[in-house]
Amino acid sequence: MSAHRLLDPILNQGIRHTNFFEGRLLTGEDLRNQQEAHREHDRRLGRAIGSGIVEGLEVDLLHDGSDGESPTVRVTKGLAINGLGEIVGLPHSDVILALSRTIDPPQVEPADFYACAAPPGFQQLPSGAGVYVLAMSPVAAYKGRAPKSGLGDNGIAKGCGGKYVREGVRFRLVEFTPWEGSDVSPELHDQFRDLMDTLETDTSAGDSMLRNLLGYRCLYPRALRGVPDDPFDPFSTNLPGNRIDNGGSFICAGLDECDTPLALLFWTVTGVRFVDVWAVRRLTFGPQGGRCGLVPGPALSVADAMVHQFQAHVADLLSRHRNPELVRLDEHFRFLPPAGIIPLALSPGPIGFSQEKFFEEIVHRELAFITAPQLRALFAESGAYPPIDVNAKELVWIYFVRENAWTANTVGPRRVYAVFTSGHMPYYGNARFELGWWDHANFGKI
Incomplete structure (x- = not known):
């Protein structure tokens, strides 16, 4: 890598904007490039704020599906910032979702130049008892048609294209296997499997214990513990695993930076047994924190979620x-x-x-x-x-x-x-x- 001189402009990492000047021949590509430049600017600002929930987006179980019908949940209106820094959400009204283990791809024309806009393919979730994460991600699709013509067509329309690009969101379920991972002790591994195997029957105490274990599997795995065994070791060795990044955001195989986790649910053949929002919900918090969590930083987002998760669990236990x-x-x-x-x-x-x-x-x-x-x-x-x-x-x-x-x-x-x-x-x-x-x-x- 060659060294740069002081005052030399370094431009290869900056945002590229379309330069507009009188007499320039504009194309659709030029305008799309400028739109993407604005989106990248917004994404960088979003990453500076930090990923997580800005407001709303609470998940309530409306129907557990114990009668054989599809379980339904309500997601309240609200906004979030995903790992890419994109603002996603439901700014105007709540939505009701019907959960299904078999998911067919939707019949829409996606806007293919959006980073997270690709439609999901066919998905088949396993039957039986399972733990799932309800995740939200951005999507964009063309709406309406507009005529188009070329330079040599004398203004005569020769076809049409999408008139508008409408941004929105989509929801999906991602399977979560809590007993997997090097940070799960053999004792907890066996306890997870035993509870999952036995909870096909109605045991309220078992439900409560599983919910508690799942909550702390999501909130406090070993990689996110505030202080390692030797709290001073990371000051002498650069160990990325000892840092708490992304506001302590929930990490699960199958989720990516486009996804915002909204809730964790336990679904058996008898229906959805419980929905735990704060196990995976994180409020926005800047991505930079102290090393090892010794200085207040994103770990506070996890601490806040930990208290909310417990209080919601206690309220449900008291009512049930x-x-x-x-x-x-x-x-x-x-x-x-x-x-x-x-x-x-x-x-x-x-x-x-x-x-x-x-x-x-x-x-x-x-x-x-x-x-x-x-x-x-x-x-x-x-x-x-x-x-x-x-x-x-x-x-x-x-x-x-x-x-x-x-x-x-x-x-x-x-x-x-x-x-x-x-x-x-x-x-x-x-x-x-x-x-x-x-x-x-x-x-x-x-």
Whole structure:
């Protein structure tokens, strides 16, 4: 590679624009090249912002297909940026999708000069229990016809071509095999396979445990762990695998940079058992972060998704379980985010989990009070910590929030929440006077 002199223009990596001047003979190719230059400019800006969901694009299960009909899901309107930096989405209205294991290619005329516009071919998904990613990617097709003529045709139309290029999106399912990969321990490999084999029958606890394992398989595989075994090693060796790129975006064989993952679903012969959005959903975050995750960067996008995934799972478990007051945490969750919120049951009051039963097998100290301002700081700090492995039997801190407890005790029946954090996080319940309320102070034991 030859060296460039200072002040020499380096033009071979820049965007090529069509130069317009008086008297130039323009062709369709010239105009298409200029359109592509604008698209490349927008893609580079999109990559600078970072891939992920900008707004909306939530996925709801409308019909699980247990009656033999096709399962249906609703995707809400919204926008996203894919790995190429392209803006894709549904800017105006929601859409309803009918899921199918057999997919025939659509009958449209694609705009072939778009990077992600090629139509999908025939696809056959395997029958039986399977885990799938619902992905969205951009598509473009010609709409309408316009006459065309050549230079020697004296303005007489000799044919026609597409009048407009209409941009849109398409959705597809990509099979995900969570037990594959070098970052899956033999124990988890066997647990995945056992759950997948047995969940053809209706076992709610098994559903919950599989959902938890799938969530952390997507959110926290070994390649995306915030700190490797030796946190200083990457400062002396250039190991790309120790970096968290693309905003911690979900990676799966079969997905490419054109795709934006929207949801993870578990589909058996009896229908779709659950849809987990936050297992694969990532909010936009710039692609550059600190080495090893020691400096805040895209890992915060994963930490945010981890909390959302857990809270959505807890809400579904609370609504679907017949006796939530008998639920024990370790029977439904193998991994927890570094901080989370648990709705508790009061009488009278909304349904919830039993504080004693839910945390029965979890090592923890007596509950302490914190305040709402501390709660915000607690969750902000939790993004720097790894998830909790329930099987490790490590200490977990548990708190009540003073404002929430006061409202429940004085205003009327309200839901009370317990907040837990990883034992690796600093303890927020140190002995201190509460700024406004004596009954909610913490006392040190002598």
